Amino acid sequence: MNQASNKGATIMRWADDLASHSEAEGMLTRTYLTAAHSGAAEQLGQWMREAGMSVRRDAAGNVIGRYEGQVADAPVLLTGSHFDTVRDAGKYDGNLGILLPIACIAEWNRQGKRFPFAIEVIGFAEEEGVRFKATLLGSRACAGTFDNSVLDKVDDQGQTMRQVMHAAGFNSQDLERAAYAREKVLAFVEVHIEQGPVLLDESLPVGVVTAISGATRFLVQATGLAGHAGTVPMTLRRDAAMTAAEIGLTIEKRCSGIPGLVGTVGQLAVPNGAANVVPGKAVFTIDIRAETDDVREAAVNDVLQAMQEISARRRVSLDINKTHEASSVPCAGWLQQQFAEAITASGIPLRYLPSGAGHDAMAIAAIADVAMLFVRCGNGGISHHPDEIMTVDDAETAAEVFSRFVEHFKPQH
Template identity: 50%
Template sequence: MTTLDHLNTCDTAAFIDTLHGIYEHSPWIPERAAAQRPFTSLSALKLALQDAVVQAGEAGQLSLLRAHPELAGKAAIAGELTAESTGEQAASGLDRCSPEEFALLHRLNAAYNEKFGFPFILAVKGPTGKGLTRQAIIATFERRLKNRRQDELQEALRQVHRIAEIRLNALLGVELAFGPAIMAWAEEIGAISDDEQGLTCAYMTPGHRRTAARLADWMVDAGMDVHIDAVGNVVGRYAAADPNAKTLIAGSHYDTVRNGGKYDGRLGILLPIAIVRELHARGERLPYHLEVIGFAEEEGVRFRSTFLGSHALTGRFDLALLDTRDADGVSMREALQQAGHDPQQIPDIARDPAKLLGYVEVHIEQGPVLLERGLPLGVVTAIAGSSRYLVELLGQASHAGTTPMAMRRDAAAAAAEIVLLVERRCTGQGTLVGTVGQLAVPDGSVNVVPGRCRLSLDIRSATDAERSAAVQDIMDGIASICERRGIEYRTELLVEAEAAPCAPRLMDQLGEAVERAGLPRFDLLSGAGHDAMAMAAVTEVAMLFTRCGNGGISHNPLETMTADDADMAARVLLDFLRSYR
């Protein structure tokens, strides 16, 4: 079995020969990477090979892509693939395509080559390394055909690096300690949904309660003392030898948006469960109590109230929310009682800050920054604050054919101006971003000037002053637009969350663990909200981001990550926990 030590000490020719099958017909890649030896870890070797491709420029990158065979193409049929490609295509059943599937893949290959000028490349062993289905491969093929050329060039290269990663693992006999279990658990609870068409797990639905029960089972199996509290948080405690020790909390949320992804929030619960299972198997205790908490609600889907789970833990749960009702008229109080919880016990969940050491959350990035830099992990510097509003515009519905343009009180036209106002105000302004994610013309008709319109506003920034200034300017702009157009309006504040900086000392400890894993430390801002924002009210917080595939998309069924990245994040977090000071 080849070892990293052998690769570090053999001569250059042997190094190139040993790695000849890692990148398809491209020995120049290990040749260029050889100069960076010795590698302190497999991760460092992977990055060196990746850097060789980056430094080759587009001409070298295109030669690499064009060295790859088409999926189920002529070379595969003729048995002319490399041994590596043959095994990979067979793992996904591409050697067993039906005549219809072969014909479709032939058409897709032709269309792809014509549009992009290089073959379609996909790591067919997939995120877990076990292989994608033919149906998933075809769906990915069809989706990526819609990409712009530069975007697809980068995606094809990322797939090449993923293929290389899987091949390197096989060459060196790497067995992932944590990643496979984390991915399998995510698949299992990802199949529990309120909606048959996708993953939706809203607060206190039957699917939500089943998910909580499964998380509790895994925590028990990992060696933790477990309970589900009055707000629905799943709490697993791995006690220190000293009963008077303080507590470090790791966790995230297990509810989802509608038709969401499998890893958002849930990664931050499953990953520390896997770590505790390892500690328990070794008989190893930490010098502090470690709690893994699956927060019951963060997304605000059912009752339009976010961070219910973490707010309960910090003593900031607003009991007035118990009377809010969902779309079916069920109150939060009733939903909790139906699930067997006593809402009056929610205040008892609050923790004493003096007994807490801190809070750490592992989360997929939900964006493309790490992906574009080819890095599996990043240390979060701060979580952007957020201001969210609903805006209702009231004009005058009138006949589309008989109402002169100058006499219209068109609510949708006013909404259009507001959308552009938000875009204009939030572009090129530091960390500021602004989004109108909901836009509706209730009871609209093709031949009626819209008399009513509803839209949402979401304004975020890493600094509260920058965000507040933008919100004020946008509100002033809405007032001006509506006055000019004769539109009445009202705004409703949904969320006002302050920015939450991460604790520098915890960031440094995470960064040191990342570097000990053979990766460069990379710091980045979180534009998305997380339970760490709520936890920052009572203790120091830190966050570790993992790379998010498919262009960084999240809150979407296409949300993805790999078992290798999950494994790396788990090893870094375990190192952080063992080295905590």
């Protein structure tokens, strides 16, 4: 077995081992600063030390392994991803981006290979936002953009984030010290499963991410007039559910056929609905994402305008609340080029694609140029689900590409 395949097998074995750190029996759930989360952090730290890194925890609970450069206090190439999960998660979302560089560094350490720069692998403590409904906590701390107001958010047990951090041995007053100095960071690169079917459908193991899509989300309540399903004529109905349905189809049509643009109605409910009642109320969500902000904003404006026309025509009122907005984050061209060269040198056809999901790289972009390497998912691209899979061969290939990238890395400054 060659070294690449050794790394691939190691990555997959570590992913299995890390999945044993879970809050729930029979499924993978690992949320911020639970006992399972702390166990995973200890395990990551152990693997980092065995790979030849020094290890530290910052005030947000991030696990950071540093592989020193040829000289002390060298500028740093950052990499990593998150080790918290959604509920009933897959093994590779986030975790792959920590385990893969550790495996590569372990091999360089065995070879005695050092670089003109240091490498730090960050296991971000919180990205998904499950426990406190606040995302990217770990990476925002590293970027110096942590919003201290989230410290007052409470979990399902009524504990504030500040209390939970203190109980776990972390002082929220030290969060500012977790931030990296911009001048010390050469770049941030993140390896991540695609969480979609593009690479799978094109039989490609890896791809270069062009941008992390921005997103706009709304929670909408449609209010019409309930009535008897048998006695209210179709022409006199003020049907809230059909208003929501027409809006959903409008979103689907507006967001089709434009590369990188997607629109989703992910939740649609008819409160207190019954089979023989014209719905008087419907509640639904809207999620619109695009690779570039101008495309997303144009779609959002068109959808909002269409919603007003639909609601007026159907005589149904709409209460529209924007719940989230994030700008797109382009991946730096110079880093994309170096990933492209590493992929081509590995004999793999080149594929560029956007990421429709959010990632820690979005937060780190505040202090450094960022790039991402996508790795193929199996099972039709299913992610955030226990059926999320990838192969040993793809882990091998991604490790080879990442190794080439680092070994030939040319900083911009």
